[in-house]
Amino acid sequence: MTGLKDLYEYIDQHRDQYISWLQEGCRQPSVSTQFRGIDEMAAMVEGYLLKLNAEVQIVPTGRHPVVYGKILSDKEKTLSFYNHYDVQPEDPIELWDYPPFGAEIHDGKLFARGVADNKGNLFARIAAIHAYQQVYGELPVNIKFFVDGEEEFGSIYTHHAIENAPDIIETDGYIWESGYKTPDGALSIRLGLKGMLYIELRAKGANTDLHSSNAAIIENPAWRLVWALNTLKGTDERVKIEGFYDRVDQPSELEKQMLANMPLHEKEMLKNLELESFLLNLDGDELKEKFIFQPTCTICGIYSGYTGEGSKTVLPSEAKVKIDFRLVPDQDPDEIIVLLRKHLDKHGFEDITIHKISGKKAAKTDPGDPLAKVAIKEAEKFYGKPPQIFSMSPGTGPMYKLAAQYNIPAVSFGVGYEDSRIHAPNENIRIEDFIEGIKFICTVMHEYSLVNKGISVG
Amino acid sequence: MTGLKDLYEYIDQHRDQYISWLQEGCRQPSVSTQFRGIDEMAAMVEGYLLKLNAEVQIVPTGRHPVVYGKILSDKEKTLSFYNHYDVQPEDPIELWDYPPFGAEIHDGKLFARGVADNKGNLFARIAAIHAYQQVYGELPVNIKFFVDGEEEFGSIYTHHAIENAPDIIETDGYIWESGYKTPDGALSIRLGLKGMLYIELRAKGANTDLHSSNAAIIENPAWRLVWALNTLKGTDERVKIEGFYDRVDQPSELEKQMLANMPLHEKEMLKNLELESFLLNLDGDELKEKFIFQPTCTICGIYSGYTGEGSKTVLPSEAKVKIDFRLVPDQDPDEIIVLLRKHLDKHGFEDITIHKISGKKAAKTDPGDPLAKVAIKEAEKFYGKPPQIFSMSPGTGPMYKLAAQYNIPAVSFGVGYEDSRIHAPNENIRIEDFIEGIKFICTVMHEYSLVNKGISVG
Structure with a gap:
């Protein structure tokens, strides 16, 4: 990590700038199911990607376009970010404490529709690339931004972008859209979706x-x-x-190991739900295996x-x-x-x-995949705790259509936390999680670039 | 029937008067679940019963009172009418073609909330007693009117009237509240309720x-x-x-015979409901037995x-x-x-x-009971067709609490028809059914008085 000390410092010094970028992004409504603010938001994302010297295409899909940005150099590896610039509707608006498109900051939290899902992550990644470029001049990998315009609309049309920009899926792996920090401060990493x-x-x-x-x-x-x-x-x-x-299939040995390390706060969960036991009285590894696999x-x-x-x-x-x-x-x-x-x-x-x-269809990335290994290892170092890993998490998204069907690994994590209220009133993220998230993206990108350069990440 | 020729003529001559009584009754809203017009309606019923020289009590029940009228002489038998003066709410009012409490007559039908359920029957019985008194001076049996004020409210409190007026159940049988004529003109008679x-x-x-x-x-x-x-x-x-x-229990032989005679228009019913078959592919007597018993x-x-x-x-x-x-x-x-x-x-x-x-609990009157036998026999003669008899019909009502538990027979028939729209907008009865109903009540009362006087009714 010593290698990135300058970068972290740069990010800390420019935190207000990155927060203001995020605020600008959150103040633009972009409700895909209501066809509201989509063009404006796509144009704004294009503008930010151009700031990173990306080559940008607005790729038609048949409904809302994908904003596709690539920053190519002669680097061996290509890392893609899958994010989306659309958001859920803000109803019921009367239950918000702050304006849903105001992006106000209160008590260290930024409140806005879409800030956790998914603009906080999109802007953390934009900021990471920006900061890396400012400090080191050159990125350690080729970078692609795949920014979906209708994830909240089911991403029904998204994969048509591949027909119109076939190189969009020429990549070694995706960092997928989002994730959160657990209440005890570990990063949650998802390697797939059921x-x-x-x-x-x-x-x-x-x-x-x-x-x-x-x-x-x-x-x-x-x-x-x-x-x-x-x-x-x-x-x-x-x-x-x-x-x-x-x-x-049965989970692999590696998956079983990961499962054993995955925290599931059984007692707390049962107490919160006012239940006496889990299904079939399961607990421990059996419970987790049923949950995930x-x-x-x-x-x-x-x-x-x-x-x-x-x-x-x-x-x-x-x-x-x-x-x-x-x-x-x-x-x-x-x-x-x-x-x-x-x-x-x-x-x-x-x-x-x-x-x-x-x-x-389900999507699952092998936890032994180099990108997954880097993310898992660096998350433990960076956040100071072993991450909570879901081999297949709940949630939906076009992970099969854009990644798994082409055997592209996808690893999902992000800047949310347990009270981020995704899809609900008072959606928010913690500012410190956002700043940490920028640094962590830099870290993963950096470490990933070193894989197979004779530097072990195992 | 010759014996009642004068009476039938009297009824025909005074039909307008009896229709106007019914209209007056229907124009008084009496919605028990809404506590609307109950006292007014009870008073009106009391007034009509007083016209018949009945001794009338307004019997408290704990909720809406029973109007109890008795016309006692030295007659051997006592026949009771169970009716109710309350009605269902008239909602949805916008679906009515005529005012629900207007009692307007159109195309030979009287439209009003409650006219089929149950005021048409109540007033047919009042008119029958009135006409009989006018023509013959004296009734052939003792008569009691048990007029419930909350049948549409579930008759939860009705039986408390028995505590306050114990002689209310001193009777040889009830003619129960209501019934209808089948599309082919037969009278439907119910001898019980599930x-x-x-x-x-x-x-x-x-x-x-x-x-x-x-x-x-x-x-x-x-x-x-x-x-x-x-x-x-x-x-x-x-x-x-x-x-x-x-x-x-299995149905008795007599009940099975009745069942065999009971029409159930299977093909028509299936066609109307767009079904290919009845439950378990049943038909004929098996189907009817399942339906009724x-x-x-x-x-x-x-x-x-x-x-x-x-x-x-x-x-x-x-x-x-x-x-x-x-x-x-x-x-x-x-x-x-x-x-x-x-x-x-x-x-x-x-x-x-x-x-x-x-x-x-269910209530069931033996079809061999004298009152049931009279009603069944006279219905065939009067309406020119064997009646449709239900040993236990659907529907609800306090028949167990007021009759069956005291082994009092109860036989139900009335002046409705298949399109009377009970509980629905445009509730109506046909005027001719009402006039016929007045005559038929007279007939049943008259014939019942002759039972066990050496005149066979079998």
Whole structure:
């Protein structure tokens, strides 16, 4: 780290400048789902990337463009930053203590819609590159910025940028969009995302709700749905769809080691949630392994008939359930749907229809990958504690489409903390986390450049 | 029938008067759940009963009073009318074609909230007694009017009237509140009501909705509820609660005969509901027997988690289901709850709580009972077709508390028809049905008075 002392000092001396950059970024609304401020925000990001002497393209995707910036030299390695310049809507605005696009600082925290997700990270990376250039003149690796304009819109169109700028995925690895610091000050690092299949199952009865006395002779779709659901998963929590687990791998030895080191504050978590135990009474490594490496089948919502206060004697005409399957690598949402259809038919539920809402494959970066190793090792040194590593974390994002499917490693960490209130009122980050984040990006970039130059990072 | 020719003529000559009485009754709002117009309506009913020279009491119940009128002479038999003077709220008012308390007549129909349920019947009975008195001077039986003020409020307090006026239940039988004519012109007669146990089952998870990624390690109450429900009833529709069927009797031979004669327009019903078959592919007598004589276990509503459009990846914190059990005679709602609790505990669902919403025992009058026999026989003669007889019909009402528990027979029929829109906008009856209904009440009263006077009614 001695090597970066000058750089850290430079960052400390210029902290106000970098904070003001972030404030400028946060004051520009950029709500992708509302088509609000997108062009302005893309132009602003372009302007900042130009400050870094990047070659910048506004790459069309079919919806909101990707801002793609590259700073190429003759360096051996290329490191990419995947971030997004769009934000969630600020509703409900009345629950904010400060204006959502005011970027006000109170008690060492900057409050703004999008500051944690994802502008704080975007600007920390811009600032890191800037500072590195100011202090050392030249970057130690080639750098690419892949700045998505519609992550909060599902990144449905984002991958079309690859067709319009094919070199955008010529990279040795991504530092992915975001992350947070744990309450005890460790950095949380995500090496992947579970995939997802989100569906709705529907059962249909008569063409109208009926008086419940008719239930003696007319089929009840709510019962049909209950019985069908019961065939999907039993109280042992094992999904009963034939073939569902065929592509599910055991974690590797390295992943198991990481899992063992990953803190999961069981007692605190149970107390906060007012629960007596975790699912199936699991604890310790078994609990963590299930959390990180096992696919799920979750009823996210179910509804049929009368749901108000008191009683209404109704025989419902339809019943619906929303289910998300969290998938692990190699499980394919489209294949799962086919297996599910077969399963329902086999159990006599041909009448129950499946409606796909979304599907995304999982993405997972090998913790032995050089970029992952650098991030993990440097996080421990920099933050003074072993990082909390998620081999596959919750959350969504285009990690499969932009990284995993091309075997590009992606390592995600960032400048948030446990109370960053992502997607919620009073979204905020701590200023000190932001400044540390700038330094840490410099550190990772620097150390990564040394890999395979005869300098061990193991 | 010859004997009543004068009476029928009198009724025809005074039809306008009786219609205007009904209109006056319908123009007085009397919405029990809104405590609206109750005293005024009770006073009006008292006034009409006084016109019949009845001795009238306004009997307190703890909520809305019963109007109790008796016209006693030295007659051997006593016949009671159970009716109610309260009505449902008129919402949604914008869907009415005519003012809900206007009692306007259009195309031979009188439109008003409560006209079918239950003022049309109350005034038909008042008119019948009046006409009989005018033509013959003396009634052939003692008559009692038991006019409930809160049937639409669940008749929770009604039976307290018995404590305050114990002779109110000294009667040989009730003509119960209401009924309708079938589309082919037969009178529908109900000899009983199924009972009901309405409950809510609740499963509780963490104290807040969570991101669905946590479903890998945190119990999902929606799954708990699905699994518990699945133990209650399987696809064979048999309720699996131990002891549930212990008190369920087979229908008697007479009931089976009646069932065979009861029309159930299967094809038409399926077509209207856009269904291919009835439950379990039943038809004919089996279908009717299940409809009338079997208890049910019906999911009336189920809800948990996210129920809006599209997807939300949520692990719900609670799940609820509303269930109605339609019960047959001798099944006791309070006993069923105990059996249900045992059942859930036995299957490992101690965590699922039961919340009773309401419980009513079934009531059933023997079709061989003299009053039932008279009504059935005279209906065929008067309406020219065998009546449609329900041994136990859907619907609710205090028939157990006021009649069955004292072994008082109760026979229900009335002046509605298939499009009377009870509890809905544009509630109406046909004027001719009302006039016929007045005559038919006279007929039943008259014929009933002759039973056991050596004149066979069998």
